[in-house]
Amino acid sequence: xxxxxxxxxxxxxxxxxxxxxxxxxxxxxxxxxxxxxxxxxxxxxxxxxxxxxxxxxxxxxxxxxxxxxxxxxxxxxxxxxxxxxxxxxxxxxxxxxxxxxxxxxxxxxxxxxxxxxxxxxxxxxxxxxxxxxxxxxxxxxxxxxxxxxxxxxxxxxxxxxxxxxxxxxxxxxxxxxxxxxxxxxxxxxxxxxxxxxxxxxxxxxxxxxxxxxxxxxxxxxxxxxxxxxxxxxxxxxxxxxxxxxxxxxxxxxxxxxxxxxxxxxxxxxxxxxxxxxxxxxxxxxxxxxxxxxxxxxxxxxxxxxxxxxxxxxxxxxxxxxxxxxxxxxxxxxxxxxxxxxxxxxxxxxxxxxxxxxxxxxxxxxxxxxxxxxxxxxxxxxxxxxxxxxxxxxxxxxxxxxxxxxxxxxxxxxxxxxxxx
Numbered sequence: 001x002x003x004x005x006x007x008x009x010x011x012x013x014x015x016x017x018x019x020x021x022x023x024x025x026x027x028x029x030x031x032x033x034x035x036x037x038x039x040x041x042x043x044x045x046x047x048x049x050x051x052x053x054x055x056x057x058x059x060x061x062x063x064x065x066x067x068x069x070x071x072x073x074x075x076x077x078x079x080x081x082x083x084x085x086x087x088x089x090x091x092x093x094x095x096x097x098x099x100x101x102x103x104x105x106x107x108x109x110x111x112x113x114x115x116x117x118x119x120x121x122x123x124x125x126x127x128x129x130x131x132x133x134x135x136x137x138x139x140x141x142x143x144x145x146x147x148x149x150x151x152x153x154x155x156x157x158x159x160x161x162x163x164x165x166x167x168x169x170x171x172x173x174x175x176x177x178x179x180x181x182x183x184x185x186x187x188x189x190x191x192x193x194x195x196x197x198x199x200x201x202x203x204x205x206x207x208x209x210x211x212x213x214x215x216x217x218x219x220x221x222x223x224x225x226x227x228x229x230x231x232x233x234x235x236x237x238x239x240x241x242x243x244x245x246x247x248x249x250x251x252x253x254x255x256x257x258x259x260x261x262x263x264x265x266x267x268x269x270x271x272x273x274x275x276x277x278x279x280x281x282x283x284x285x286x287x288x289x290x291x292x293x294x295x296x297x298x299x300x301x302x303x304x305x306x307x308x309x310x311x312x313x314x315x316x317x318x319x320x321x322x323x324x325x326x327x328x329x330x331x332x333x334x335x336x337x338x339x340x341x342x343x344x345x346x347x348x349x350x351x352x353x354x355x356x357x358x359x360x361x362x363x364x365x366x367x368x369x370x371x372x373x374x375x376x377x378x379x380x381x382x383x384x385x386x387x388x389x390x391x392x393x394x395x396x397x398x399x400x401x402x403x404x405x406x407x408x409x410x411x412x413x414x415x416x417x418x419x420x
Contacts, residue, residue, distance in 0.1 A: 014185050015119060018078060019142040021178045022085075022115055025171030026108075027150020028157070029089070030054070033105060036164045042098055050102045055373045057109020059366060065114035066362020069121050077118040078182045085111035086175040093168040116143075117365055121358040124349035130291065132349055133298075137287025137342030141280070144341065148280050225359040232351050233363055236413050239405030240344050240364070241371030242398050243299070246306045247340065248372035249379050249395040250275075250333050253388075254326075257313065260388050261322045271327050275334035282338025289339070290346055295414050299343050299406045305336030307399020314393035344368050350414045 033054065037047040069077045088107035095101035119139060127135045157166040226233065254275065258268035289298045309332040316325035348364040349357075375395065383391035 014181070015122065016138060016142045018115075018178050018182055019119055019139060020146050021174045021181070022082075022112070023143045023146025024150050024153065025089075025146075025174040026112060027147040028154040028167045029108075029150075029171050030147075031151050032154055032164045032167050036092075036168075037098065037101060039164060040095075040098055040101065046098070050098065050105060052373075053102050053105040054109040054112075055369070057106040057111075058113040059369050059373060060106075061110030061113030062117060062366040062369060063362040064110075065117040066121075066359045068114060069118050069358035069362075070356065074118040074122040075182060077114055079179060081111040081114035081118065082175050082179040082182065085115070086172055086179070089168050089172045089175065093165045093172070113365070113369075117358065117361055120345055120348065120361050120365070123345070124352050124357045124361065125354070129350075133290030133295070133342060133346045134284070134287035136345040136349060137284055137290070140342040140345055141283035144280050144283055148276060225353065225356045226363045229351075229353065229360055229363070232409075232413050233367060235405070236347065236351060236409040237364060237367045239402050239409055240347055241367045242402030242405065243303060243340060243344065244368040244371035245375035245378075246303070246310070246395055246399045246402065247337055249310070249375040249398075250306070250337060252376040252379055253310070253313070253392055253395060254330055254333070256383070257317075257326060257388060257392070261317065261326060263323065263326070271330045274327075275330040275337075278331055278334030279338040279341075282335065283341035286339050286341040286343065287346075290343070295343070295347060295350065296406060296410045298339055299347070299410060300403055302336045302340035302343065303399050303403035303406060305339070306333055307396045307403055309333045309336060310392045310396030310399060312396075314389040314396060317387075317389050347410070347414060 033051045034042075034047040037050040042050060065077065065081075068080065072080075085108050088104045088111060092101055092104035092108070095104055120136075123132070123136055123139060153170065154167045157170055158164065160166070254272050255268055258271060263271075286298045286302075309329050313325070313329045316322050316329070319325060348361050348368075352360045352364070375398070379391045379395055382394050
């Protein structure tokens with residue numbers, strides 16, 4: 001049996017380090033996009049729309065990224081994504097108008113989709129299934145680390161250079177380093193082929209297939225692959241989209257709830273920061289649970305915790321101890337989100353057809369990204385016409401429905417596997 005630590009150590013630097021570099025830059029820039037837009041003359045409403053161009057770019061980029069990975073491979077797709085993102089970041093720093101800045105943000109979003117899908121497709125086809133969840137949880141953890149540390153780096157850059165553009169130039173430097181690393185570092189795809197060749201003799205003797213070998217079946221194409229897999233996309237894919245929805249809702253609900261119950265900005269930041277720290281601390285535990293006990297044992301508790309957390313939160317707004325409840329529920333949501341680390345990546349890899357993983361993953365990631373994009377809009381709309389409490393309850397209901405979906409569809413589409 002191939003040891004998990006040996007494979008992760010072999011592929012780790014070229015798989016996780018580029019992800020960390022990209023997410024550090026994105027994490028530094030993301031909170032400042034509305035600020036930069038406002039400083040260049042945008043109203044608060046239009047600044048929010050400009051910031052949403054990043055999410056729209058990700059949604060639009062997933063399916064083309066699947067086609068690109070299928071045509072040219074993961075490594076070249078990462079180079080293309082890094083180069084396009086570099087163009088977008090530099091254009092954003094030098095943008096003479098808000099229109100150009102919005103287009104630049106959109107391009108960065110599309111590049112982020114291509115970059116993430118390339119890594120996802122690589123891990124899907126090269127990592128043995130017995131420790132796939134741990135490997136993908138580490139991939140998700142690399143992204144979370146960058147998004148967690150990035151805003152602190154942005155704050156330091158602002159204090160040092162007194163301009164929001166410093167974060168954009170910092171992202172540009174990281175992208176140059178990423179492109180050079182991918183171009184001139186060891187090629188993990190070549191290493192995977194080499195590993196398959198080393199084990200070829202053993203395969204002939206035992207008659208067993210090599211985990212992580214590169215598929216050679218004729219490609220079916222993006223849209224044909226989507227049609228062939230419409231059953232799993234329409235069932236398990238929608239459950240996965242609900243998980244993405246409650247995750248993104250957490251980032252909107254908690255700050256607004258803190259404001260609504262009268263907390264100051266520093267207190268809200270502290271509570272949200274503690275919730276994020278709990279989330280980050282649990283990312284590898286999720287992979288351990290999925291590999292040892294099955295995917296459902298991480299997905300179901302995560303969804304139940306987050307769904308129940310939102311439902312309980314919706315009942316506490318006018319309670320005498322609402323601040324205490326706010327802190328407790330934020331911690332519960334952090335635990336639930338931490339337990340869900342890597343689940344979307346792992347489930348997508350589990351159900352992706354080995355003949356055309358990239359094309360399928362483009363559709364899978366479009367579904368999950370759509371869930372994450374729609375949830376904040378849905379919550380805001382419900383809160384606007386009713387109340388924050390009803391909006392939070394609606395997010396809780398989505399979490400409960402997602403838990404039911406996972407309970408129904410994971411056993412059907414992802415047979416339970418355990419580590420011997």
